[in-house]
Structures are given as structure tokens and as C-alpha cells.
Amino acid sequence: MDILSPIDIGGRTLRNRVFFAPCTRCRADEHLAPHALNALYYRQRASMGLIITEATPINSEGHGYPRTPGLYTQAQIEGWKLVTDAVHEAGGTIYCQLWHVGRVSHNAYQPAGAAPLCPSATPRKNDVLLPDWTKAPAPTPKAMTLDDIRRTIDDYGRAGRNALLAGFDGVELHGANGYLPDQFLRDGVNQRTDDYGGPIENRARFMLEAAHALVDAVGASRLGVRLSPSGVFNDMADSNPKATYGHVVQRLSDMNPAYLHITEAQESDAKHGRATIPGYEPIPASYFRPMVKCPLVTNGGFTLEKANHYLREGWADSIAFGVAAIANPDLVERFRTGAPLNTVDPSTFYGGGEKGYTDYPFLPVTR
Ligand SMILES: Cc1cc2nc3c(=O)[nH]c(=O)nc-3n(C[C@H](O)[C@H](O)[C@H](O)COP(=O)(O)O)c2cc1C
Structure with missing residues (x-):
């Protein structure tokens, strides 16, 4: 068994274990809906066993970056249908990553200019990127009321149903x-x-309620969950990450989802590198492996060799690639043939058009 061998996910056989990690690209239209260029981008990557889309807000309060496509209006559902049709025509499989940024937002994104939502009124240190691409200090968020929590959980369920409508x-x-x-x-x-x-x-209750709402909406066999036990991105910290994530991983595994996706990356943005951050030891996927009864996906700085090593050791069942999949639409074919990988251009990660999005070269067709 290697990265190119098939895998069963949620009762469906995927053609390989090369997954496209979710990558925000900030290229939705002015209604925050996907359009033809986004469909082309995902179609180009359909040979990867599973495409996990860029993070997609479940409601208008869930936004915190410019031009991110949502999944709560009819126009957005129709826009995503262009994407799912294109991927399916090319024989691919696609899951939508459902997102609420919480405090990683700004009043400029919020309905009626309200403060962003968070479990507590704990602001984060980093600046926020506004809808017009300028930066501003992160505002103090509003501690969510129980009504805010119930409403938001309902919106996860609604977004799940919209995902099915969108294909x-x-x-x-x-x-x-x-x-x-x-x-x-x-x-x-x-x-x-x-x-x-x-x-x-x-503390795990919100995540588990959101997961249950999604099981009700789409079924456990169509639900994956992504966790980042080692992550410090967005000014995050926990006093006992092994205990915190050990608990939530076991509870999620008990729900028998399609997969759990436990990234080893410390920062979600590859620009910041993956050097160990002092005082916060990364937890490897292998730590969680014995707790996970469903397929386990991992991620974070993988090469072909490292991916196959993890699969052989049984530390994971498939590997998600972020930067390499952005820069190599035919990543699977490159792994198959041992061809060199294209170099990524990080200046085109967020926003813009075709450049650095749909114009990365494919290998020449040799047969
Ligand atoms: C441009 C860019 C956008 C990203 N957007 C998301 C996202 O929307 N959701 C998410 O969970 N992770 C996001 N990430 C993190 C990646 O999914 C992945 O964890 C990270 O790039 C490390 O994997 P890699 O070394 O294979 O690139 C993003 C990373 C990059 C580089």
C-alpha cells in the first residue's frame, strides 16, 4: 500500500490517497459565490483522491477574509454547483470545508457592523485583513450568548444541507x-x-454539537473533521493539548465519521514555515492513531517519501497536500512518474485571478 493506492472513505472508493488540503484563495465573485474560474481550478486538481475545498463560511458572521466563498445563499449554492459538476465530470470527489472564523474577523465583515463572535471576549493579537485588503487591529469580540450558540449550530446544519444541494x-x-x-x-x-x-x-461541546448537526444533515459517512492539535496560528494556546485533543478525537471517532483530518502543521500558512515554536511541542499523528477507528488523514510539510513512510508505518491512511497541490494540479501524475514539482508562488496565494491559480503548468502529455 502506498500513496497511489485506492482508499475507502465513507463507503466510496477513492482512486488514491493524495488529498488536496483545504486552501483559502480569496477569489470568489462580488456576491461571495464561486464562479467559472474556481470551477476550472478545482477541475484541474480532480485526479487527487479527495479535494477538500477552501474554507467556506456557513453564514455571514463566519467571514473574516476578503472574497471567501460562502454556502448560505442561493447564488453561492449555484456557484458551488459549477465546481462540483466540473470535478465530477473529471471523475473526482469533493468535500466542502465548513468554516466559521469566530474572533478572526472584524466589524467590517459583520451584519450591522457588530463585534465578531467568540466563546469569550478574548481578542487575538494579530491584525485582521479587511474586505478592502487593508489591515486593522483585531477588535474585542463578543462572548457568545446561548442563543448565539444555538443559532450558529443550526447554521452548521443548514450549510451541510446546502452542501448536498450544491452537489x-x-x-x-x-x-x-x-x-x-x-x-x-x-x-x-x-x-x-x-x-x-x-x-x-x-470546551468540546460546541465542536461536537456542530459535528452532530452535520451528521443529522449529511450523515456520518459524509462528514470529515479537521483538527490542529499542534497549531498556534491565530494566537492559539492550550494548557494541555494532548488531553484536550485526545478527548475530542475519541469522541469524534465514536461518531464513525468518513475521516478525521489531524494536521501536524503548526502554522496554517506555509509562509511561516514549520519550525518548532518554543514551548509548544508538535504532536505527531501517530499519537492519535490508536484513538482513531475511522480513516486518519494527516498533513503538514509532506514529501512523497515522507507520505509513503507514514502510510507504511500505519500512522495515517492518507495525506493532504496544501502548497504542493496549489502549485501542481497534476500532483498525482508527478508522484507516479517521479517528475519534479513546480515551485509555488506565495505572492499569488490570496486574491487575484488566473495567475498562480489556474496557470501552473501540467506535465507534457506523453501518451
Ligand atoms: C494559501 C493557503 C491557504 C490555506 N487555507 C486553509 C483553509 O482554508 N483551511 C484550512 O484548514 N487550512 C488552510 N491552509 C493550511 C493547509 O491546508 C495546510 O495545512 C498547510 O498548507 C500545510 O500543508 P502543506 O505543507 O502540505 O502545504 C492554507 C494554507 C495555505 C498555504
């Missing part, structure tokens, strides 16, 4: 990288004293 094969709950479910999980942010704060059983 997705499944959804990935974005529980990683310091966004809303992760803000609930970690005690560096969550200072609540009610049923959603304090002991880990309470």
Missing part, C-alpha cells in the same frame, strides 16, 4: 487553525464558566 460528496467541519470550534476547545481563548467552558468535556 458535494461530503463536508469537512473546520475544527482547526484557531477558528470558532477551536476557540471553544482551547483554554487559551475559552474562559466561559457555563456548559461550554471549563473542563474539556464542556
Whole structure:
């Protein structure tokens, strides 16, 4: 078994174990809906066993970056249909990563200019990117009321149903990288004293309720969940990451989802590198392996050799590639033939058009 061998995910056989990691590209249209260029980009990458889309807000409060495509209006559902049709025509499988940024937002994104939502009124240190691409200091968020929580959980369920209407094969709950479910999980942010704060059983409640809402909407066999136990992106910290994530991984595994996606990356943005951050030891996927009964996907700085090593050791069942898949639409063919990889251009990660998006070269066709 290697990275090019098939894998069963949620009752469906995928043609290889090279997954496209979710990558925000900030290229939606002015209605925050996907369009033809986005469909071409995903279609180009359809030979990867599973495409996990860029993070996609479940409601208007879930946005925190310019031009990110949502999944809560009819125009967005129709835009995503262009994408899923294109990927399916090319024989691919595609899950939508469902997102709520929580405090990683600004009043400029929020309905009626309100403060962004967070489990507690704990601002983060870094600046926020505004809709017009300028930067501003992160505002103090509003601690969510129980009504805010119920409403948001309902919106996860609605987004799951919209994902099916849009033709997705499944959804990935974005529980990683310091966004809303992760803000609930970690005690560096969550200072609540009610049923959603304090002991880990309470801090995990929001993520598990969101996952249950998605199981109700799409079924467990169409649900993946992404976690980042080693991540410090978005000013995140936890006093005991092994215990925190050990608990949530076991509870999610009990739901028998399509897969769990546990990234080893410390920063979600490859620009910041993957050097160990002092005081925060990365936890390898192998630590969680014995707790995970469903397929386990991992990610973070993988080469072909490292990917096959992880699969052979049984530390993961498939590997998600971010930067390499952005720069190499035919990553699978390059792995198959041992061809060199294109170099990525990080200046075109976020925003813009075709450049650095749909114009990365394919290998010449030799047969
Ligand atoms: C441009 C860019 C956008 C990203 N957007 C997302 C995202 O929307 N959701 C997410 O969970 N991770 C996101 N990430 C993190 C990647 O999924 C991945 O974890 C990271 O790039 C490390 O994997 P790699 O070494 O294979 O690139 C992004 C990374 C990059 C470089």
C-alpha cells in the first residue's frame, strides 16, 4: 500500500490517497459565490483522491477574509454547483470545508457592523485583513450568548444541507487553525464558566454539537473533521493539548465519521514555515492513531517519501497536500512518474485571478 493506492472513505472508493488540503484563495465573485474560474481550478486538481475545498463560511458572521466563498445563499449554492459538476465530470470527489472564523474577523465583515463572535471576549493579537485588503487591529469580540450558540449550530446544519444541494460528496467541519470550534476547545481563548467552558468535556461541546448537526444533515459517512492539535496560528494556546485533543478525537471517532483530518502543521500558512515554536511541542499523528477507528488523514510539510513512510508505518491512511497541490494540479501524475514539482508562488496565494491559480503548468502529455 502506498500513496497511489485506492482508499475507502465513507463507503466510496477513492482512486488514491493524495488529498488536496483545504486552501483559502480569496477569489470568489462580488456576491461571495464561486464562479467559472474556481470551477476550472478545482477541475484541474480532480485526479487527487479527495479535494477538500477552501474554507467556506456557513453564514455571514463566519467571514473574516476578503472574497471567501460562502454556502448560505442561493447564488453561492449555484456557484458551488459549477465546481462540483466540473470535478465530477473529471471523475473526482469533493468535500466542502465548513468554516466559521469566530474572533478572526472584524466589524467590517459583520451584519450591522457588530463585534465578531467568540466563546469569550478574548481578542487575538494579530491584525485582521479587511474586505478592502487593508489591515486593522483585531477588535474585542463578543462572548457568545446561548442563543448565539444555538443559532450558529443550526447554521452548521443548514450549510451541510446546502452542501448536498450544491452537489458535494461530503463536508469537512473546520475544527482547526484557531477558528470558532477551536476557540471553544482551547483554554487559551475559552474562559466561559457555563456548559461550554471549563473542563474539556464542556470546551468540546460546541465542536461536537456542530459535528452532530452535520451528521443529522449529511450523515456520518459524509462528514470529515479537521483538527490542529499542534497549531498556534491565530494566537492559539492550550494548557494541555494532548488531553484536550485526545478527548475530542475519541469522541469524534465514536461518531464513525468518513475521516478525521489531524494536521501536524503548526502554522496554517506555509509562509511561516514549520519550525518548532518554543514551548509548544508538535504532536505527531501517530499519537492519535490508536484513538482513531475511522480513516486518519494527516498533513503538514509532506514529501512523497515522507507520505509513503507514514502510510507504511500505519500512522495515517492518507495525506493532504496544501502548497504542493496549489502549485501542481497534476500532483498525482508527478508522484507516479517521479517528475519534479513546480515551485509555488506565495505572492499569488490570496486574491487575484488566473495567475498562480489556474496557470501552473501540467506535465507534457506523453501518451
Ligand atoms: C494559501 C493557503 C491557504 C490555506 N487555507 C486553509 C483553509 O482554508 N483551511 C484550512 O484548514 N487550512 C488552510 N491552509 C493550511 C493547509 O491546508 C495546510 O495545512 C498547510 O498548507 C500545510 O500543508 P502543506 O505543507 O502540505 O502545504 C492554507 C494554507 C495555505 C498555504
